[in-house]
Amino acid sequence: MRLTAKSEYGLLAMIDLACRIDQGPVSAREISDRQGIPAKYLEQLFVGLRKAGLVGAVRGAHGGFALERPATDITVLDVVEALEGSLRPTVCDGDRAAVCGRGDACAAAGVWDRATSAVREVLDSTTLASLARAQEVLDESGAARGPVER
Amino acid sequence: MRLTAKSEYGLLAMIDLACRIDQGPVSAREISDRQGIPAKYLEQLFVGLRKAGLVGAVRGAHGGFALERPATDITVLDVVEALEGSLRPTVCDGDRAAVCGRGDACAAAGVWDRATSAVREVLDSTTLASLARAQEVLDESGAARGPVER
């Protein structure tokens, strides 16, 4: 169970797309500028997102990416697993269970499973739509107070 | 937020200790044999556990380690944080929040926070006492069915 920059960048990019669903394809370059994500790195992330069926790509000039499903049907878990692989316990999974020589008869394994399930539940119950809406509200109130300090 | 072999090994060792509270100090060597943990690596882990006040050490021949508090007062979170440091989101924490240039005005940050809180809650609501008890039950039923296959 690991959450790295891939998840962070990927989620920012997906929220960005969700905020612009009716504007046609959005280029990776545009998103990388807006979100402060290294351009070439973001390109790689979009490969994963596309292969997972979360975004569609339009190649060539004026191309870009767009959500392939409604934002209400894409969860944060979808994004994370597209980029980081299946979200399993990093400890005591698969072969590692053999470490303690107990297999199923290991009391510790249950704790890691419950922790992973708890994360999955949080990520799976949050949709891109709700995050995009929240971000728009934040942007509006921020704009009302003036530009963001950097 | 990362759970590595340190947490897995450390928790196994602590459960081992909790199952032997009334037997005086238990040596690292003994635990490493029983749990299949590299001996010298386990020694390092005990340094962290001792500095966190979770175990007490007795040096010299017939020395070893013992729980410093009742097993009912030690949670899995205590063990994990003693070994891995404070359990915070690995994404969008501290300086990383500056990545998106939004600071507090970032909708994504809330998701990572909720995920981390969910893990903390699971780990903090599980005590060594309950795990030790569960392990003893598993060991008994396993012993009744014969030796564990390896």
Place this chain on the structure above:
DNA sequence: TGAAATCATACTGTTTTGGTAAGGATTCCA
């Protein structure tokens, strides 16, 4: 055709991980 954009693959410097090595310090027991 040329610019804009995705797609694919390979490379790289840094950090983390999961140990190992070597020896020192302390305590018990014969």
Place this chain on the structure above:
DNA sequence: TGGAATCCTTACCAAAACAGTATGATTTCA
């Protein structure tokens, strides 16, 4: 008193993961 057992400390190391960069091919529009 001298081992032997045990914890303590520090240093070292190889492999993997991470966070990008680099290069170039391919596709599309104007």
